[in-house]
Amino acid sequence: xxxxxxxxPRLLAALLAVAARLDAAGVExxxxxxxxxxxxxxxxxxxxxxxxxxxxxxxxxxxxxxAELRRDRGRGRDSLRARTMVAGVEVDVTCDLVVEGPTHRxxxxxxxxxxxxxxxxxxxxxxxxxxxEEAVVRALVLGEWAALASAAGAxxxxxxxxxxAYVAARLRSAASRPAR
Numbered sequence: 001x002x003x004x005x006x007x008x009p010r011l012l013a014a015l016l017a018v019a020a021r022l023d024a025a026g027v028e029x030x031x032x033x034x035x036x037x038x039x040x041x042x043x044x045x046x047x048x049x050x051x052x053x054x055x056x057x058x059x060x061x062x063x064x065x066x067a068e069l070r071r072d073r074g075r076g077r078d079s080l081r082a083r084t085m086v087a088g089v090e091v092d093v094t095c096d097l098v099v100e101g102p103t104h105r106x107x108x109x110x111x112x113x114x115x116x117x118x119x120x121x122x123x124x125x126x127x128x129x130x131x132x133e134e135a136v137v138r139a140l141v142l143g144e145w146a147a148l149a150s151a152a153g154a155x156x157x158x159x160x161x162x163x164x165a166y167v168a169a170r171l172r173s174a175a176s177r178p179a180r
Contacts, residue, residue, distance in 0.1 A: 005039045005120060007046060014089035015049055016123055018065065021086075025064035027057040028110075030117050032130035033092070039120045039129055041159040048090040052130055054110040055080075058095040069095055076100050076142045079108075101141040104174040112173075116166050133162055137170040 007015060015035065022029045031039065033050025053061045058080050062069045067082035079097035083090060099106040116131040132151070139148035 014087040021064040025060045027061045029053045030130040036129040037132045050092045055096045099138045099141045106141045106174045133166045
């Protein structure tokens with residue numbers, strides 16, 4: 001039997017506080033990043049909480065967490081983003097992330113991420129975790145080979161296998177960019 005999936009106490013307290021605030025505000029959200037992957041059994045040691053929300057919930061998420069989402073551009077990424085502290089842990093909120101690499105552009109698709117998310121039972125509640133394959137897709141589009149190797153090989157004995165169908169579905173939606 002695999003060990004229970006959990007987080008260090010401080011991160012768990014912060015995640016439960018974030019979940020309570022976002023849920024009370026009616027925000028649809030997914031736990032992403034290393035904390036989301038750790039809860040899915042991946043070999044990760046999270047230090048913060050990464051949350052993704054759909055565009056329609058950006059303002060409500062910001063109000064719920066006491067942070068204003070602002071445009072953040074750079075390194076092939078463009079999104080609304082906010083960083084804040086909850087229970088002594090950094091929380092990074094991202095909305096409508098567009099990824100633009102040398103040859104392709106990937107638009108946000110929160111609905112697809114939500115459809116492929118995994119619910120994890122944690123402290124008498126269900127936390128929806130983002131598909132870890134999204135990191136693979138983003139690294140492919142950006143041409144970030146070290147990040148791709150890390151995302152693709154960071155599973156663990158308890159991690160579910162990567163779902164090629166998700167990667168294929170997301171890559172099908174990537175639009176070609178004209179050569180520069």
